[in-house]
Amino acid sequence: MGHCCCVTGCNSNSKQKTADGALRFFVFPTWKKKYGPQTEDLTKRCRAAWVAAVRRKDITFHKICPHVRVFSRHFHKGQPAYEMMETDPDWAPSLHLGHTDIRPTDTERSLRRGYREQLKKNALQATETGLHQSDEILQRQDEVTHEATENPNQQQTDTQKAAENVGRPNTKDDTEGGRQEGQTECNLCVLRCAEMNRLLEENRELWRELDELRISDCFFGDSxxxxxxxxxxxxxxxxxxxxxxxxxxxxxxxxxxxxxxxxxxxxxxxxxxxxxxxxxxxxxxxxxxxxxxxxxxxxxxxxxxxxxIVWPDRDTLHKIMPHQFVDAFGHRVTVIIDCFEIFTEKPANK
Structure with missing residues (x-):
C-alpha cells in the first residue's frame, strides 16, 4: 500500500520517483508510557508538536490513522530528529506546512473590504448626525407644505427628489479615497510579506549551515x-x-x-x-x-x-583460551592482560 503525505497542500506519495530516489515518509512519534516519567513527558510533547505542526482537523493527539505519514521535505535535514532531542529544529516538521509561509494580501479583496468599512463609517456618521437631519427634514416639509398651494405639481416632484437625497451620504469621494488608501496599504502588505518570507528562508538556511558546522544530535545521520x-x-x-x-x-x-x-x-x-x-x-x-x-x-x-560485564568461570576461560597459551602454560593461566608500551624521552646523560 502506498503512502501519502498528510501535510496540507503536499501531494507527495510513495509511488513518485525522483532522480536520487530519496522519497521518505515518517510516521507520527509514539507516546511512550513505560520508560519512566521523563521519557513519557517528552514523547507526549513530541507527538503533540507534530499534530500542531500538521494542523488538520482529522488528526488529533489520540486519533491518528496508522497509515498517516509526513514527507521528508518538511524537515530541514530530510528526516526527523531523535524524539529526545527537543532542541533540534527537526524535532517536529517545520517546512512547507501550507500555513507557515505568509502569503501576500489579495488586492481586490482588500479594496472591497476597505469599501465596506468606509460604508459602515459613513452610516455611523449619518446615525450620529441623524438628529440634525431630522430637523432639516421637518423644516423642509414645512416649506413644501407652505408652497404646495401655489404649485402642487412642481412641489410633488421636488418633494420626491428631496426625500431621495436626504440622509444619503456622498460616498463618491469617500469611496475613491478609500480605494487609494486601500491600494497603498495592500502594496505595503505585499512588501512586508515578501520580506518576512525572505527572513524565514534565511533563518532556515542558517539553521542548516549551523548543523553542518557543529556536532549536533544528528551527527551520524544514517552512516x-x-x-x-x-x-x-x-x-x-x-x-x-x-x-x-x-x-x-x-x-x-x-x-x-x-x-x-x-x-x-x-x-x-x-x-x-x-x-x-x-x-x-x-x-x-x-x-x-x-x-x-x-x-x-x-x-x-x-x-x-x-x-x-560478566566474568566467565574458570572452565569457560579454559575453553576459549588460545591454544598457544594452553600448550605453553596448560591450565595455570586464567587471564591474559593485554599490555602496551609508551616510549618516553630520557636525558642524554643518564
Whole structure:
C-alpha cells in the first residue's frame, strides 16, 4: 500500500520517483508510557508538536490513522530528529506546512473590504448626525407644505427628489479615497510579506549551515561507518540502543552539551585518543568542559554498565583460551592482560 503525505497542500506519495530516489515518509512519534516519567513527558510533547505542526482537523493527539505519514521535505535535514532531542529544529516538521509561509494580501479583496468599512463609517456618521437631519427634514416639509398651494405639481416632484437625497451620504469621494488608501496599504502588505518570507528562508538556511558546522544530535545521520570510526560500535542501531538506555539516567541540567554530545565526546576520546583541545574545538566548548564531561561520563558509565560485564568461570576461560597459551602454560593461566608500551624521552646523560 502506498503512502501519502498528510501535510496540507503536499501531494507527495510513495509511488513518485525522483532522480536520487530519496522519497521518505515518517510516521507520527509514539507516546511512550513505560520508560519512566521523563521519557513519557517528552514523547507526549513530541507527538503533540507534530499534530500542531500538521494542523488538520482529522488528526488529533489520540486519533491518528496508522497509515498517516509526513514527507521528508518538511524537515530541514530530510528526516526527523531523535524524539529526545527537543532542541533540534527537526524535532517536529517545520517546512512547507501550507500555513507557515505568509502569503501576500489579495488586492481586490482588500479594496472591497476597505469599501465596506468606509460604508459602515459613513452610516455611523449619518446615525450620529441623524438628529440634525431630522430637523432639516421637518423644516423642509414645512416649506413644501407652505408652497404646495401655489404649485402642487412642481412641489410633488421636488418633494420626491428631496426625500431621495436626504440622509444619503456622498460616498463618491469617500469611496475613491478609500480605494487609494486601500491600494497603498495592500502594496505595503505585499512588501512586508515578501520580506518576512525572505527572513524565514534565511533563518532556515542558517539553521542548516549551523548543523553542518557543529556536532549536533544528528551527527551520524544514517552512516554506520561514521559510528564505527568514532565510537568503535558496529552500527548506529547499537549506539542508539545504548543511548536510549542511558538517556533517562543522564542528568543534563545546567550542561553546555546535550546528552548525545556528552556520550559521543566520551566515545571519541576513548576510541581515537583525541587531545582535549581538539575536542574542545569540535564541540565548541572550553578544554575545561571537555575534562569535566569526560570524567563525569566515565564514572557514570561505570556505575550504570558494570552489571553488563560478566566474568566467565574458570572452565569457560579454559575453553576459549588460545591454544598457544594452553600448550605453553596448560591450565595455570586464567587471564591474559593485554599490555602496551609508551616510549618516553630520557636525558642524554643518564
Amino acid at each position: 554506520n561507518e561514521k559510528v564505527k570510526y568514532y565510537t568503535g560500535l558496529p552500527n548506529l542501531a547499537t549506539f542508539m540502543a545504548l543511548f536510549n538506555f542511558l538517556l533517562p539516567l543522564i542528568s543534563a541540567q545546567n550542561k553546555i552539551l546535550s546528552p548525545f554530545q556528552m556520550l559521543l565526546l566520551t566515545f571519541m576520546h576513548l576510541r581515537l585518543d583525541l587531545p582535549s583541545q581538539h575536542l574542545a574545538y569540535l564541540f565548541l566548548v572550553s578544554p575545561k568542559t571537555v575534562y569535566r564531561t569526560f570524567n563525569e561520563m566515565l564514572s557514570f558509565l561505570y556505575a550504570n554498565l558494570k552489571r553488563a
